[in-house]
Amino acid sequence: MTGIVGEVIRWWAAEQPEARAIVFAGEPVSFAEVHCWTDRVAADLRRRGIEPGDRVGIFASNALEWCIAAFGIIKAGAILVPLNYRYQAAEVASVAQDCQPKIVFTDEARGGRLTDVDATVLPLSDIAKLRHGEDVAIDYVHDPDATIVIAYTSGSTAKPKGVMFTHRTTIAYAHESMLNWPVYRVGAKSLNIPPLYTGGGTVQLLHFMNLGMTAFIEPEFNVERTLDLLIEEKMEILCGVPTFLEWIAQSPRFADAELSHIQLSAVGGARVPIELQKAWLEKGVVVRQLYGLTEGGGNTSIMSKEGALDHPEQCGRGGIFTQHRVVDPDGKDCPPGEPGEIWVRGPAVMKGYWNAPEATAAAFTNGWLRTGDVAVADEQGNMQIIDRLKDMIISGGLNIWPLDIEAVIGAMPGVDEVAVIGTRDERFGETVMAVIRSTSGLQIPQVIEHCNAHLADYKVPRYVVVQEEPLPRLATGKLSKRELKARYADAETMLVKVR
Structure with a gap:
């Protein structure tokens, strides 16, 4: 994979200029507009002194300007740093100390938490001012292995670490997804449910753009609004954590909702209750277990539709280019049915942890990412997640x-x-x-x-x-x-x- 994200956006703007790239809170933005708007953002960042490799943060809740700023940062050759908008001042300062952004875009509600961050703070609303204007010519930095995103882990078990994505890893993820799961195709529609600042939210935003899909994004998750979109837009893809599907299934409208057009419903991050799978199956939707992690670049495995009917507890066996192993503490493959740590190898796996060479070295063994997750595999290699090794x-x-x-x-x-x-x-x-x-x-x-x-x-x-x-x-x-x-x-x- 030798392409870069800026060139991908330019391609889709020429190939399907009027098609919807992003629909934020009901407002559609075409691929052509996304391309021109993000070029203007990139040019503005360069005028402000941003150079290739500089870090630029976004400390704000979901917004259309968040999406545009993200792609503009990447087009400028800088590194996007999504910051957890729930962080208080000390928390965001700690992350900023690690990655040292030159600029941080923020919204009105959070600007006061950046007093201890040594960076130029700009209103995210300034991005809207660049929506219209003359087209600009941007020379993209053509380095497929350049870091384009530092996604800080949620810190559910330890201090957050900055996971590095590159042009190559994100485009490889899109390529493999298209081959593994054909529903990921040009023009397909999907909800981007995770908040944009999360690893999952950022990965999906990049993923849908790279594939020429339409990403539907809302300011925040709302059950009834989600049902409206699923029904009215006839969404083909619905992915997230089981909690979101449980909330949707609890809606009084769920019983009469027509949802059989959903071709891929995959969830991960927690075990999926059998009763939840049954509830969705009655709607003609097979809920499949997936396995993925930020360090893996996205979902590394999704159970097949047929397999999920017989083995709803399993999450699949990898993909065309992505392999999994289940290994014992000595790094030897476990026999079927024996629990061990999941190791992953593939083109979308992270470049490493930002500013943490020792943590990066500890995360890999001979090119395999040590996930810290425990599973058992059957004779065909289909995995069932047991737990986190640390838990x-x-x-x-x-x-x-x-x-x-x-x-x-x-x-x-x-x-x-x-x-x-x-x-x-x-x-x-x-x-x-x-x-x-x-x-x-x-x-x-x-x-x-x-x-x-x-x-x-x-x-x-x-x-x-x-x-x-x-x-x-x-x-x-x-x-x-x-x-x-x-x-x-x-x-x-x-x-x-x-x-």
Whole structure:
């Protein structure tokens, strides 16, 4: 892959100038307009002294100008740094200290949080002023291996690290997706559900543009608005985390909604409840498990439609160019059915971590990305995710996977959400704790009785918290176990063991 993103946008502007590239909150923008507008942004950045390799941040919520600024930054030869708009001043300053942006675009609600950031701060609304004007000629920096995005990980388990994407990795991801899953094609329509600043949101924005698709983006996720778009636009693709599909399925309108036009519905980031898959199957939509991570450049595997009907718990076996291995601690391939760490190799895998050579070296072994995720594979190589390696609980020398316990508790009537974490224990080193959201009066003894009937004794939680408040989540929709672990770090003194 020797192309660059700027050339791809220019191609689509010539090939299908009037086709919709982005529809933001109902406002369509054609490929021709995106091309000319982003060229003007790139030229303006260069006039402001931005040079190839400089970092330019965006610290704002979803907006059309966010999308245009992102492509303009890349066209200028600079590196786009999406910043988590939920960050407070100290958090965004920490990330800025790592990547040292020259310019940060922000919105009115967040400008006050950038006082400790050593960068020129510009209103994101300035991008709108460049929407119209004379066309400009931009000489793009033709270096397929140049870094174009630094996507900081969500930090659900550790300090965020900057994942580097290049022209080559993002275009390779589009190429392989088109071959693996033909629904990814010119003119296809898809919702970009994750917030734009997230790795998933940025990757999808680039992905849809590279493929000549139409990206539908909203200021924020809204169930009823999402249903409107799915129905009115006859969306072919719906991807995200299970939480979003659960919220949609809970809408009173879901039962009568015509959704059979959805050709690909794939979710990842958490285990998909069987009941959720059944609910969507009744609408003619096969919800498939996918596997992906920011460091992998996007989705590295999606279960086939046919396979998902027989094995809804599996997430596939990779793609044409992307391979997976399930390995033991010595780096040897595990036999089918034995759990091990997923290693990934492919053209879309990250270049490395920004400003972190040691972390980059630790993430790779002989060209394979060590994901930190644990799975079992069958004879055909189809994987089933077991858990995060870092989330494994070691209690009295026994390995315990939280997802196994979450699946059991999650099947109970009255359980709205559940997260299982490990917490300190004087006797066993670590022990199991379950935090449950229930709005129907679920009682702790019911939970223990159910777990005793379905789990080995050492897996049954010794601490249980039942609450009506939603569990903490990241902007991506994933549960924030890091926040729960911090909240209950002193469970031994805060709570009473239930068994």
